[in-house]
Amino acid sequence: MAKQDLTGKVVWITGASSGLGKALAKECALQGADVILTARRYEELEKVRVTLLNPERHVSVCADITDESQVRHAYAQVLAAKGRIDWLINNAGLSQRALIQDTTMQTERAIMEVDYFSQVFLTKTVLPTFIAQKSGRIAFVSSVAGLLGTQYRASYSAAKAAIHMWANSLRAEVAQDGVEVSVIFPGFVKTNVSFNALNGEGKPQGHQDEAIENGLEPDLFAQSTVSALLAGEEYIVVGGAKEKLGVWVSRLSPSTLYKMIRKMKVK
Template sequence: MDKYFNNKIIWITGASSGIGEALAWELSRRGAKLILSSRRIAELERVKNNCAHPDNVHILPLDLTDSANLEAKVPLAIALFGHIDIMVHNGGISQRALVAETDIAVHREVMELNYFSYITLTKALLPHFIARGSGYFVVTSSVMGKIGTPMRAAYAAAKHALHGYFDCLRAEVGQYGIKVTILTPGYIHTPIATISGDGSFTSNKSEHINAGFSADKAALQIIKAIQNEAYEPYIGKFIGEERLALFVKRFLPGLFTRLISRFGTPK
């Protein structure tokens, strides 16, 4: 068992595949008690049954696009084990299309799922954390929350918004013993759904995603980041273009802008 995670109650959204699934397995192995949420109940059952301690795993079906009913899910989640120690926001969709070819409805859909669902659950759970004098929000953003590249405007906008919101939240709630970590993964090989400019979904992944960091390795880095209570850790390959892009954007923004404008339409 892991001293940090043993008996911690952790709620994970987007837990039916990818990073959420890998986190569930690793956290269960370390003795955590889990609440797993997504829309796909059968997949959640599969993830639960493959956990090291399935008796300490509860399933709470949750549709992050159903914003009107998200707040009501929070007391149900708390009731499963009596309290929550860590909230891992992980659900979401990707997006690939040029700005000129992306419907406004797509921007709203991506923002609703990748941003508004996170802050709705956060605001509903916050009183519970304040009352307990402890709590931890772990937020899956992206390298695209710090930079912008062609064909990712809706996705990058939602991820940038997460950084602004949770940076402000961190500044407000530290006095209550509440922590915030914003994860910035690079390319991770996961089956994340991708929406096109017209609102249709595509199963075609970019070459970067297909060659991306494994979800299992990403989960191990995330666990270390939580243990270290890191503010904004990069998750991914130690040597890779995503990490380099973050460095250049921060320290040489003019160079980054010139380079990215020549990048063209990524494959």
């Protein structure tokens, strides 16, 4: 497959005010895209937008992706501003740091709402545009945790696995319409994800994990991811040697992986 080019393409990124979303926005702008940045706080989006290459070409569209009316309004704003969408990157997400026995059902549902249902709804909202265009790529930021399942991340792993399987079905259904679907599986990347991760009570953890602190730099994650998306890759694992080894073992010998995970110190 010939490598695609992002020059003049419209890329819509959720969770774009910080972390992976901010890094992806920066990389897409460097590659020539018109970037639509979405998150809940307009001021934070604007702080990111003005740092991007050619800031006047990019648009901040504020929305809480768990609110369906806000998502519909955001979609209308994107089409009014740009008239098309070439890439949708479903990046907004919420992590978890709690044992199953300490996690309330309210917290279980909150994580599933952000990491699964909201991405499903946004994608379903945008899908008619992709199908009418007969082109475009829809990408989902899952997680290596969605492939492996580890302690303290049960709900998060489940939600990230769910969006992966939903994306697989979507890929099969829209292939004949010229629409492509990719799933990205980041390992540990140095962002604020663990500060915002929910404990069992549904409150932010409020501190950094050692593994995250020692993780991949966000800019390197974004460069690898955008390069893979441009190459048309559908299954994209981005992380360090440990995470890549875990994914490899999960395919070859699930039982070996389960034994490895039991011994891991993952919190």
